[in-house]
Amino acid sequence: MSENHEPAIMRSNQTSIPLIEFSQVTKYYGSGTAGFQALRGVDLSINEGDFVAIMGPSGSGKSTAMNILGCLDTPTSGSYLFQGVPVEQLDRNQRALLRRTYLGFVFQGFNLLARTTAQENVELPLLYRGEKRSARHQAAQAALKSVGLDGFAHHTPAELSGGQQQRVAIARAIVTRPQVLLADEPTGNLDSLTSHEIMQLLTSLNHELGITVVMVTHEPDMAEYARRVIHFRDGQVERLQHNGGHD
């Protein structure tokens, strides 16, 4: 087991501070003996423009780490720097502001608003940013186009296939031009062909728009698309893997 890796060292062209930096992050759910130690001192570092896959067996703490990464949750101990800002010191409101400004989320269950059109779903984050109606409209159209859903703006989730729903979710995540796209098992509910399409989409967003992508998956096929893979086991980083041939 290789503990206390310094992930930053693995980057050859390290320049400034990393975008995301975990040091000795722990997460303890519940309290006392009934509680559960989901993360046991995680160190990791992700630079801007990276494409990282997190792998590991079920229950190894991948989602827990992603929730902390996405500022939806805070570590029990340790520190998380996002662009050098200690996230654990931010309050709920400030974390929400950070999320809406820098982060985009894609979930395994798509999590689109039901009975709401693709267009409106994609516009949602812009609404909270206070963007004007016409600007929202345009940006949502463009985002839908970039995920290959031009003609589906007025379809509701019920009228779309799983792959299409996940594309809408990706469009919603990137419509704000976030720095990081966080995806927890984005292909978990999709068939293999559709999964590959989604991965290709994420890869192109990473390459063409320069969006940093952090993705949880338990399928090695999907992890292949990432530049780096972080393997989790029992709430710790087990090893880091660098996928060649991508850079």
Added chain:
Amino acid sequence: MLWSTLLLALREIRRNVLRSFLTMLGIVIGVAAVITMVTLGKGATQAIADQVSSLGSNLLIVRPGQRLGPGATSAAPPFKMADVIAIQEQVPLVRSIAPTVTRGMTIVAGARNWSTTVTGSTNAWFGTGNWQLAAGREFSEAEERGGQAVCVIGETVRRELFGGQDPLGLSIRVKGFSCEVIGLLVSKGQSAFGSDQDDTVVMPLKTAQRRITGSQDISALRISVQDEAAIDQAKRQITLLLRERRNITDNEDDNFSVLDTRQITETLSSTTKVMTTLLGAVAAVSLLVGGIGIMNIMLVSVTERTREIGIRLAIGALEREVLLQFLIEAVVLSSLGGIIGIMLATAASIGLAAVMQLPYLFDPAINLLSFLFSAAIGVLFGYFPARRAAQLDPIDALRHE
């Protein structure tokens, strides 16, 4: 942002029309009840005021005995003409004074007969009672002095005895004597006590005393006071004068009563007020129940939409934005209930006012107040569920099935 939140709230309400409507029902009924009560209460008060003032302006009614009822008690002697003259001379605040005698009797014209009230009085009767003549004339001095058989009749009497005929110059038979109709009163309608004021026949005092009652007694005095402000003073002076004339010692009670129209108004409208207050309280309780209904449905809605809230929070909605969303939804729901309640109240008030023969008085203040109140109920009872929504943990909320 606010506008789109409003649209969102409306859409949520439309999604579940029946449920939204049932939720609003408490507010609808509460608001409708409050407004209808107040509107009808106002109409009733207005009607009473109108009717009392139609009795006569600044009017005092003096009767022997101590009760507001017909006739005097045995212990209370009637008034005499000398009392009338004394008041006229010694109380300058009195503008005019109409001594009256009254009898209920059956009168006949041709083949028809009709039971009515026959009053004997002077021409002052017309002024003190705010009566106008629709046709004909009042009594001449000679008719009054001579106690001649002439009379002025009310609209009801005309209709019952003469139908479509012009009654002027025709005769009615009263207790065996024939009486010429010389005038017709303008209709006044129902009195505050529910009696028909137009069901009346008036003749000169002397005529009535001589031919009907057979005595010089006067059963009541209708006194018109110079101006409203002087009513209390006039009342005091008349009371003192009458006590003196009727030899009442200091430790004895009055054996007559002086009633003013204001007093009648107060008595009648205090009843209305009690009713309005009581029903208003019931309405307020129904508003409270309506508020609780809204809170209940909002709590259900928050639970149902936990996942949606999770999504909104995850993509960066602030706590106060989610709070606002649900608060606006509650307020829209309750305000809509208020608006429907106002419309219902307007329809009900117009309808009920017509049935109860009251004037319909639109009161903008109570309508506005009710609307604001219903909106406030939305804020009050929507706040707790909205806060619950806003404070959800996004991760838990997203996992919620």
